[in-house]
Amino acid sequence: MLDIQGYLVLFLLWFISTIFIKSIIFKKSVCYKLPPGPPISVPFLGHAPYLRSLLHQALYKLSIRYGPLMHIMLGSKHVIVASSAESAKNILKTYExxxxxxxxxxxxxxxxxxxxDYFFIPYGNYWRFLKKLCMTELLSGKTLEHFVSIREDEIKAFLNTLLEISKSGKKIEMRQELIRHTNNIISRMTMGKKSNGMGDEVGKLRKLVREIGELLGAFNLGDIIEFMRPLDLQGFGKRNRNAHHNMDEMMEKVLKEHEEVRAKEGVDSDRKKDLFDILLNLIEADSKLTRESAKAFALDMFIAGTNGPASVLEWALAELIRNPQVFKKAREEIDSVVGKERLVKESDIPNLPYLQAVVKETLRLHPPTPIFAREAIRSCQVDGYDIPEHSKIFINAWAIGRDPNYWDNPLVYDPERFLLSDDPSKSKIDVRGQYYQLLPFGSGRRSCPGASLALLVIQATLASLVQCYDWVVNDGKSNEIDMSEVGRVTVFLAKPLKCKPVPHFVPFSA
Incomplete structure (x- = not known):
């Protein structure tokens, strides 16, 4: 333990650093015409103490007072927060x-x-190269179509699992099952394997992906207080290194397994290719794709493709249970289009506009990533305000989806808002970033490249859950569900959804 003298030294260092950083902040601030924001009340930390609750909610509350384009300080770093469709459009399109x-x-x-990886790599030639690979090879329509049988097989397996559990009459914690389901889809698409539920390699990978997701969303003082970066007072550095080492070992093992199979069977064998096969083809064909970038892309797929869709599905099911009239209408649409003799398929989704509206409405109120970030690569002006170089930009998609300037009764769950016959433009609103009042997957050059895959998984899975099961909560006494939130990178229900599935239509053998 430190003695009194040691504490005094630490106090003096803190005091001097506080004065120094505060003077820097002051000097920098007077040079710019910054957007409005709360006054700095805590030296050294800036506005961090304002953000103790869920970040997207805290920023939304501040934006009500200070406006849709707001400036805050995190430590010595400028942060610009956009909380309206107009300010988001200026950042993501006009001054992109x-x-x-x-x-x-x-x-x-x-x-x-x-x-x-594609997600974090700085904008430039290599990023453009990776984007081209994503759009033409890794996540193209042709590639997604190649894996349609995997996704449909996993939906059937998921429904069978629910059927077996329903026989016991027990409640299911849906988040756990949904994460397993989405992870199995991504695992089979990426490396040709799925979890058998016995602590196997894929199960271990799922746990590791969850840990990495938590680390990516953790609040690290070193990110806002520069001189604390190498100190690692919170111990995240060691956890990051351990998680990276474990993930790299698993990725290398999978890559080597694929290389051994390819060497034995030949590249042109009839074996169904997965994304690791495609990545190895690209590495061999073009040296610009590094082995590290290939592994980083696979990691992105596991993180974004597992938690994001599972989060949306949990929210969607919770909203449908709370709004039985919406559930009924969604099922009636499926029955009228698909019939009662077979399971709904991905190919049916274009003919299910109400189901699509249900998903849009869920994404409006519950975007899986409520805030997405950019960084200013140069100083510029937006709406007459100065944005300093290297400023962090937070787009609050959660706040934008609840903006009463764009949405009537914004807190009411109403898929009909996307289908209003007196306003055909409503049905055209898409979620891929062209309509700035609805940005669950971002927008512009750095929008989520996996949006199409996520929508395929979400829509087809949700349609099957509506078609095949009734859902009982609170032992059937009420439909009330606590809709509180938890999470930073991906937001889930604070209390995992627990319900009983009651078979309604069983189009397959258990």
Whole structure:
């Protein structure tokens, strides 16, 4: 333990650093015409104490007072917060070239091979190369179609699991089952394997992905207080290194297994190819794709493809249970289009506009990632305000989806808002970033490249859950569900949804 003298030394260091940083902040601030924001009340930490609750909710409350384009300080770092469709459009479209980077945090740099992945890599030639690979090879329509049988097989397996559990009459914690389901889809698409529920390799990978997701969303003082970065007072550095090492070992093992199979069977064998096969083809065909970038892409797939869709599905099911009239209408649509002789398929989704509206409404109120970030690569002006170089930009998609300037009764769950016959433009609203009042997957050059895959998984899975099961909560006494939130990177229900599935239509053998 430190003695009194040691504590005095630490106090003096803190006091001097506080004065020094505060003077820097003051000097920098007077040079810019910054957007409005709360006054700095806590030296050294800036506005961090204002953000103790859920970040998207805290920023939303501040934006009500200070406006849709707001400035705060996190430590010595400028942060610009956009909480309206107009301000988001200015950043993501009008002045997009100034905001093409994502901020690199300590965790993202440690866990994603030095930010070698598509998600975090700085904007430039290599990023454009990776984007082209994503759009033409890895996540193209042709590639997604190649894996349609995997997704449909996993939906059937998921429904069978629910059927077996329903026989016991027990409640199911849906989050756990949904994460297993989405992870199995991604695992089979990426490396040709799924979990058998016995603590196997894929099960271990799922736990590791969950840990990495938590680390990416953790609040690290080193990200806002520069001189604390190497100190690692919270111990995240060691956890990051351990998680990265474990993940890299697993990725290398999978890559080597694929290389051995390819060497034995030949590249042109009839074996169904997965994404690791595609990545190895690209590495061999073009040396610009590094092994580290390939592993980082796979990691992105596991993180984004597992938690994001599972989160949306949990929220959607909770909303349908709370709104039985919506559930009834969704089922009636499926029955009228699909019939009662077979399971709904991905190919049916374009003919299910109400189901699509249900998903849109869920994404409006419950975007899986409520805030997405950019970084200013140069100083510029937005709405007459100065945005300093290297400022972090937070787009509050959660707040934008609840903006009463765009949405009537914004807190009411109403899929009909996307189908109003007196306003055909409503049905055209898409979730892929062209309509700035609805941005669950971001927008612009750095929007989520996996949006199409996520929508395929979410829509087909939700349709099957509506078609095949009734859902009972609170032992049938009420439909009330606590809709409180938890999470930073991906937001889930604070209390996992627990319900009993009651078979309604069983189109397959258990």
């Amino acid at each position: 070239e100034s905001f093409c980077n994502r901020p690199i945090m300590i965790a993202s740099e440690s866990l994603t091979y030095g930010a070698a």
